[in-house]
Amino acid sequence: MVFYPPPWVPKLPFDSVTIGEFMRNEIYGRYPVAKSRNPFTCGLTGKTFTLAQSWERSDLVAKALSKIMGWEPNADSPWDKVIAIFSFNTIDYIGVTHAIHRLNGICTPANVAYSDEELAYQLRSSGAKAIFTCSPVLETALKAAKAVGIPQDKIFLMELPNQSHTKKPGFKTLEDLIELGRTVPDLEPLRWIKGQGARQVAYLCYSSGTSGLPKAVMISHCNVIANTMQLRIFEDVGRKKFGVETQVTLGLLPLSHIYGLTVVGHVAIWRGDEVIVLPKFDLNEYLQTIERFKINYLPVVPPIVIRMLSNQDLLKKYDLSSVRLLFTGAAPLGKETAEDLLRVFPNWHVGQGYGLTESAPVVCSSSEHDIVQGTSGSLLPGIRVKVIDFDGKEITEYGKPGELLVQSPSVTLGYLNNEKATAETFIWDEDGRWLRTGDEVIVTKSPQGYEHITIVDRLKELIKVKGHQVAPAELEAHLLTHPYVDDCAVIAIPDERDGEVPKAFVVTPPSLAAQKREEEIASEIVRHVQKHKAHYKWLKGGVEFLDVIPKSPSGKILRRLLRDREKEARRAKGAKL
Structure with missing residues (x-):
């Protein structure tokens, strides 16, 4: 069964122009220039244009x-x-x-x-x-x-x-x-000739993928334009209910990431909002900026919510009453965490969305008038999805898990110079071209009767570290260059500060195993990653030694078994799962 946006979602207008022209010209639907706020303001100095x-x-x-x-x-x-x-x-x-x-x-x-x-x-x-x-x-x-x-x-x-x-x-x-x-x-x-915006690449954003090195996702001008329109039209329903015309938005999300690039860099400006830009996250600066600029909308990632909940005494020192909506993406926000935040700020709305670099990015989102904690909201206009079970059959009932497939004008052109990965991720059937998300979802109905999507598991195994994506296979390939690593596997483990962090399971060559203590080998392996990889890819979850890495008959790493092993170990220690 193909799922569609709820009936309250307006239809999507569309055109094909350059992003710059689209962002400036009111004929394409942007908020009137004369009524718009200054687009970007520095949260540290107040400098603006x-x-x-x-x-x-x-x-x-x-x-x-x-x-x-x-x-x-x-x-x-x-x-x-x-x-x-x-x-x-x-x-x-x-x-x-x-x-x-x-x-x-x-x-x-x-x-x-x-x-x-x-x-x-x-x-x-x-x-x-x-x-x-x-x-x-x-x-x-x-x-x-x-x-x-x-x-x-x-x-x-x-x-x-x-x-x-x-x-x-x-x-x-x-x-x-x-x-x-x-x-x-x-x-x-x-x-430009007609239709060029749908074919021409505007941004090359790099997705961690599931194997090897990051892949360059080819994002067209129309992909960004479409998602900007989709989000603006979708969100207007909730905004109008609460009397919101323009608002002040936090610009903390990295603009190098598709989430920040689209949601903050384009959607907010197209709807006439002001973005208060911060170069990086510092909890005190973050709170000071909200108070100073009376920010209304906080697009963030779950680890920031966790940091806030872990520093409630500090929160009380700042006036955060201007905030109406906190919205998370890049990783699921747990229902319990959202409810904990609402106990601290009962007047806030707390929503979340879901998307990928390959969908540029948002597929579904919470509307302020229909929030169900624990779900990623409803489909945006112009999007339809299928849910496929593990035998490749379409799921037609609610509450049954399967892989999410997406059709949208924001679905990107494919991967640069990687036909194999493109063919595996962007597939065709009798209903057209679909993006295989690799994410397991269920579709349910909200109390108002509208369909919501909940992310159950990441079939692609990506590790989400403070909003960054880490591909286990990339780290595994690097680990195998270390002489004391004969075989390995990397999984995500929960972390209160960063949301998730990588942990490595390592098999040491028998000929070398007796030469050093495991603690020494583990320290060398950790430094090996720190020397060559970005900090969010470091093995903050540690290194554990095994006799053998569990694998299927075809040689695929059985990460679920390793995750179960880790859960049991953490449960025995009384650690948070």
Whole structure:
């Protein structure tokens, strides 16, 4: 049975234009410019720009890039004009991505937690020709750029709050580009043909996947436009019930991640909201910012909710009464955790959503007028889904688990240079093209009679660390390069601070097992990961030694058995499961 959005969800209007044009032009449905708030404001300094100023800055950056890179909007392939952004959040981050699009280029946002090796992989894979970065991660960017042959004069610095005085000799800053843009002739208009927005890649975002290295997800202009419209139309029903026109939104989610890129970077601005930008999470700064700017909407990840609940005495020191809605994504928020938060803030609405990089991103979401704790809400307009059991048959009843398949105009184009993975994830049947999510769900009905989706388990085995995704297979491949690792498996274990963290089960070669104590070997393995991988991939769950890794007859790691083993061990210790 195919499931559809509830009847209260309006139908989806749609068009095909560049993201930048869509975001600026009221004819496509954006909130009236004259009534919109300033789009981005720095949560640390209060620095802000009007919509007109933000658009001008983006246009000037595009002109400067045209001069420096020798690119014209209607010449050459978009694949010859790929630029990476490796930076903490800034008030100009989204504007820079639109500047790249203005040249008919492609933006590839990179996780600021990456090591130089991980960043180099993304730069090489995407074919990036330049990098926008910032001072705190400049050394990492320089090492990665050197590894792939990007010259120093193609590395530009985004200016973080309170760091504008730290200009580095030999590097152009964003402000330098803006001043250069004022001296460059206007760019010719983009000449797009009908339907180009549905085919042309706007962003290359890297998904952890389930095996090997991260895969580059090709996200088209229309994918972002569609999800922006879907969320705005969906959320308007709940917002109007509570008399909300525009609001103040927290901009803490990394804009390099599809969740932040779309939900904060585009949806909030298109509906006329103001985004208060923070470069990274610090609990005190987070609370101070909510109080100072009277923030109404908090899009966060579950570990932040856990941090709040663990510091309730600190919460009492701040006025958080402006908050109406806290919304989580990137990982499921447990029903008990949500209810604990509501006991502290009974006037808040606490909702959550579900999506993937491959669906760019949101598939379903809680509406403020129909929240059921523990579920990920209802389908957005223009989306339909199927639930398939483990024999490949469609599930037609409520409450029965199966894998979620998704159809949506936001479902992306596939993986760059990876036909095998694309064919496995984006499948066809008599009903069209579907995204196999790899997530196990059930469909139930809310007390109001509307269908809700609940995530039961992650069939893809991804580990969600503080909003980041970690593929066990990637860590396993790296562990196998250590001489004391003969075989291994990595699973997620619960962590009060980070939500989940990786734990490794390791088999040591018999010839080496007696040479060192297990504690020494474990320490070496942990350092081996710390040296080469981003911090959220570190083995904070520890290393446990086994005689053999449990596997199926086909050789697939039976992680469920390892998870059961871990649960039993934690239960015996009285630890939280």
